[in-house]
Amino acid sequence: MNVITVTDVTKLYDTRMKKGGVTALDGVSLEVLPAEIFGLLGPNGAGKTTLFKILLGVTELTTGEAFLFGLPPSDPKSRLKVGYLPENHRFPEHLTGIGLLEFAAYLSNVPKSEIDGRVDKMLEIVDMSKWGSMKIKKYSKGMLQRIGLAQAMINDPDCIFLDEPTDGVDPVGKMEIKEVMLRIRDEGKTIFLNSHLLSEVETVADRVAILRQGKVARIGSVDELTSKALQYEIEANFGESLFDIPENIGKIKRISTNKLTVELVDAKKINWIIDMMRRKDIDIISVKPIKITLEQSFMEAVKEEKEWA
Amino acid sequence: MNGLLRDTIVELFDRKVIWVYLVITLIALIFLVFSANVKFNMGEIGQSDSVELKDLGFDLASWLLQFISSFYFFLTFITVLLTAGIIPNMFIKGRADFYLSKPISRGALIIKKFISVLVVYGSLILSTGLLVYITGILIHGGFSTHIFTLMLFTLGSYFIWLSISFFFGLFFGKSVGTIVSIGIVWFCQYLLSIYYTNKEIAGLIDAEITKKILNTLYYIFPKTGDFIDYGDALVSGTVPDNFFVVYSTLLFALFILFLSVTYFKKKNY
Numbered sequence: 001m002n003v004i005t006v007t008d009v010t011k012l013y014d015t016r017m018k019k020g021g022v023t024a025l026d027g028v029s030l031e032v033l034p035a036e037i038f039g040l041l042g043p044n045g046a047g048k049t050t051l052f053k054i055l056l057g058v059t060e061l062t063t064g065e066a067f068l069f070g071l072p073p074s075d076p077k078s079r080l081k082v083g084y085l086p087e088n089h090r091f092p093e094h095l096t097g098i099g100l101l102e103f104a105a106y107l108s109n110v111p112k113s114e115i116d117g118r119v120d121k122m123l124e125i126v127d128m129s130k131w132g133s134m135k136i137k138k139y140s141k142g143m144l145q146r147i148g149l150a151q152a153m154i155n156d157p158d159c160i161f162l163d164e165p166t167d168g169v170d171p172v173g174k175m176e177i178k179e180v181m182l183r184i185r186d187e188g189k190t191i192f193l194n195s196h197l198l199s200e201v202e203t204v205a206d207r208v209a210i211l212r213q214g215k216v217a218r219i220g221s222v223d224e225l226t227s228k229a230l231q232y233e234i235e236a237n238f239g240e241s242l243f244d245i246p247e248n249i250g251k252i253k254r255i256s257t258n259k260l261t262v263e264l265v266d267a268k269k270i271n272w273i274i275d276m277m278r279r280k281d282i283d284i285i286s287v288k289p290i291k292i293t294l295e296q297s298f299m300e301a302v303k304e305e306k307e308w309a
Numbered sequence: 310m311n312g313l314l315r316d317t318i319v320e321l322f323d324r325k326v327i328w329v330y331l332v333i334t335l336i337a338l339i340f341l342v343f344s345a346n347v348k349f350n351m352g353e354i355g356q357s358d359s360v361e362l363k364d365l366g367f368d369l370a371s372w373l374l375q376f377i378s379s380f381y382f383f384l385t386f387i388t389v390l391l392t393a394g395i396i397p398n399m400f401i402k403g404r405a406d407f408y409l410s411k412p413i414s415r416g417a418l419i420i421k422k423f424i425s426v427l428v429v430y431g432s433l434i435l436s437t438g439l440l441v442y443i444t445g446i447l448i449h450g451g452f453s454t455h456i457f458t459l460m461l462f463t464l465g466s467y468f469i470w471l472s473i474s475f476f477f478g479l480f481f482g483k484s485v486g487t488i489v490s491i492g493i494v495w496f497c498q499y500l501l502s503i504y505y506t507n508k509e510i511a512g513l514i515d516a517e518i519t520k521k522i523l524n525t526l527y528y529i530f531p532k533t534g535d536f537i538d539y540g541d542a543l544v545s546g547t548v549p550d551n552f553f554v555v556y557s558t559l560l561f562a563l564f565i566l567f568l569s570v571t572y573f574k575k576k577n578y
């Protein structure tokens with residue numbers, strides 16, 4: 001069963017002038033599988049946080065369907081095994097770190113007998129044991145993110161929603177949070193990650209969706225999104241060999257004495273190229289798909305948005 | 310329930326609200342202590358040098374209850390103002406997500422918070438009043454079981470105001486809006502009460518339709534002032550003809566609480 005299923009979800013916000021005047025999400029569909037880190041990317045205002053809020057029952061969708069562990073977000077039971085670290089959170093400031101974790105445990109139905117043990121464990125995981133007795137209002141941004149992550153994990157969730165988890169955290173803290181995320185994933189749990197740090201998402205996420213103006217612009221594994229659409233770079237000793245590629249196979253993008261860049265109509269057509277090169281006695285050194293960074297993929301998606309606009 | 314109750318207590322101490330109650334109680338205690346030493350100079354009417362209140366046949370038990378009634382009224386008023394910000398503060402941007410993303414239904418969350426605030430602040434009001442009353446008895450004597458009637462009506466009064474405060478807190482999401490709305494409700498019920506109980510003023514209105522509207526409004530609106538007056542009447546030994554004011558005002562509080570839950574369930578954050 002999918003952890004998250006979103007089908008054709010639309011969210012309209014009212015403005016002062018018009019009911020449903022702002023489209024935050026426009027027909028979004030995606031699925032998040034168990035034990036994966038799913039990254040949600042998109043420029044500001046793309047609808048990432050709105051999607052989080054819909055799934056967590058904080059705000060209602062306008063049309064479409066959303067399910068968390070097979071239950072609609074309106075059912076509080078759907079959140080029994082869910083943790084959430086909101087963006088720009090403002091936890092109750094009258095509480096200490098320990099107080100916040102105890103309170104979060106209570107609200108998350110953690111059995112009383114387990115609360116103390118879980119609080120200690122979470123403080124240890126986020127390296128906040130020393131500061132647990134301090135009031136939250138005295139915490140730095142980095143400390144707040146750590147305690148926020150701890151409260152999100154207090155109920156031993158099967159799925160954690162992290163909205164900009166490393167925001168305001170120093171590089172060491174970022175590395176630690178990344179390690180925590182990977183460890184959670186390795187424990188068979190799911191992470192739904194919203195981050196504007198593309199390099200961070202690229203290194204931890206298994207699959208990614210890029211939202212653009214409330215729509216899913218791209219979705220797939222990080223490998224799929226970072227592979228330049230069916231382009232291959234072939235390193236070989238071409239020498240004086242000359243050849244052309246039929247249109248039904250693809251086209252040559254660049255060619256030199258030792259490198260050939262081709263764009264194929266189908267990934268399987270690479271075999272035709274290799275066979276043809278063998279027939280011409282060309283020594284093949286390497287064949288590799290051309291990769292781009294997630295950032296480049298993201299920028300392309302955003303560029304498409306501007307062109308579209 | 311325990312978690313929200315504990316959170317409400319921690320918040321009470323963190324906001325240093327407890328000092329407000331301590332100072333008010335201290336002032337009331339000082340007043341009682343000094344009142345014990347009040348002596349009237351009776352030389353002018355040919356009696357001995359001075360006499361105390363009780364020597365004049367003054368009903369100290371009744372006076373003490375009236376004093377506590379005023380004390381409770383003031384304390385309830387202060388508490389309504391002090392707790393008006395609890396709900397707006399709970400659901401400010403960035404904090405609402407923390408509560409709403411937990412596996413607890415919105416209805417349960419708001420009702421449990423309501424009960425927690427009622428229990429914590431209600432206990433504070435009642436216990437401080439009781440402390441002042443006990444001190445009064447130790448000084449003046451004259452215990453009356455009517456104190457419990459007074460406590461019940463005070464708690465009822467706070468329950469009504471708290472339900473109104475919760476509704477406006479959820480609706481406006483701001484402490485100022487909540488306090489202003491509470492003030493408007495109080496002012497309206499005060500005017501309606503004057504209209505309904507004062508025949509001379511009611512006689513100034515000729516139009517039947519206006520009378521009907523005002524009468525309807527009086528029945529619908531919470532009659533918080535009259536509610537307290539009923540309590541005072543019972544304490545002074547007068548049994549009112551009917552308890553319509555009490556029932557209808559408590560029903561109003563329950564209705565507005567239901568409205569708060571319904572509205573909260575639909576609200577997007």
